[in-house]
Amino acid sequence: MPYPAGHRPVVKKAIVESARKLFNRHGFESVSIQQIMAGAGLTHGGFYSYFHSKSDLYAEVLNCFFTDPNWKSCWEGVKVDLSSADVGPQVVRAYLSRQHFENVEDSCPMVALPTDVARSGKSARSAFETVFRSMVNVLERSLTQNGCPRRATAQGIASICIGGMVVARALVDPALAGELRDACMSVALDLGGWSKSAKSKNGKSKAAAASPR
Amino acid sequence: MPYPAGHRPVVKKAIVESARKLFNRHGFESVSIQQIMAGAGLTHGGFYSYFHSKSDLYAEVLNCFFTDPNWKSCWEGVKVDLSSADVGPQVVRAYLSRQHFENVEDSCPMVALPTDVARSGKSARSAFETVFRSMVNVLERSLTQNGCPRRATAQGIASICIGGMVVARALVDPALAGELRDACMSVALDLGGWSKSAKSKNGKSKAAAASPR
């Protein structure tokens, strides 16, 4: 063997990483196996000793994303502490950050690939669903308890974050994209009861800031 | 000529319509010119007498969407009266309706194609931006006046609608997709001050319903 016994998993991970970045940037259809393998420093022929098909790799890319407990690659460089009580606003701020907006390659797959996934098979959509459920759970746990439907609010906040980023990436005008990210961030923080005015004014004005009348 | 003089525009429109439906369903890359032309009842060879390239057609499909002042094809069958004062909640309800969720072919392109557009050239993204600005404007005009940043709220509502639908389409579990649409609808209506509790209780509880504490 050209490499130590434990080497294949390392190579496999390199292929998945290469694929993740290329898929994030160009989508599923526009990326060839040759490009993916080249990104991992290999030739295309060896691909099928690691994966059954291109679709298989796609599902694995999405699943790997979920496997990472800290969603590290979701917003590379932006620290999110899952054990913190402040995790909700942290997630919102990181998700809608300029960093996450610009870093397409390391972006959350829910932002980069949602419509590709919607057109894909069960395994890809199942992986996507798991990622989404995780995000909603994290947000929900961070909402303070009361009688309101916290789960629905958490789903709404997640949708603003994902939708805002997806739309921002599709616009031409960078200024509008920035404005949209800011708007979504303030609305989302407000919905969660995490906005600055909420903290300073205690429980009443935070809702008023998001609801215009 | 095999057809009356004014026939070419009709045929061109048929090609655009065929392309719109196929792009909505399968994305830009996965649809061939042969399929598009077949959908319009023609063979592939004639395509280039109507369009310069496949990308050209793509931009035109998106532009046509904007051209339609009533966004008819956005939610085929769901009536939205743009002159009504209630247009905001009408748009939200139509956008997140089960009908719009299921009707992929006639779906709003911001739901079906946002990531395809994000990877495309300037013309496609410019068309997308115009559609988005229109949606935000319609929502903004429907928000009642007060000192709050109505534009930011309108952008947030639009992002919930688009994001909620994009995510719902990518999930495997239909029940979760339905729950998500409902959650986004209630959060969005609440943000706009259009929820039922807002109407009945007058100005205070509508905010509380969306903000969990």
Place this chain on the structure above:
DNA sequence: TGTACATCAGTGAACGCGCGTTCACTGATGTAC
């Protein structure tokens, strides 16, 4: 009205190309003796 011609929308064969996938082979490594 009838004939000859010009127009041009649409056809379908052909082009080069890159794709996903297969597979016989290479050659570096580990193992047996």
Place this chain on the structure above:
DNA sequence: TGTACATCAGTGAACGCGCGTTCACTGATGTAC
């Protein structure tokens, strides 16, 4: 330690295929006389 062999990760040529695009041609229509 040295030799012969087995293993197998990775290579690269080859496969059939469908793509976007081009273009010589067809044949139905409109026009001129």
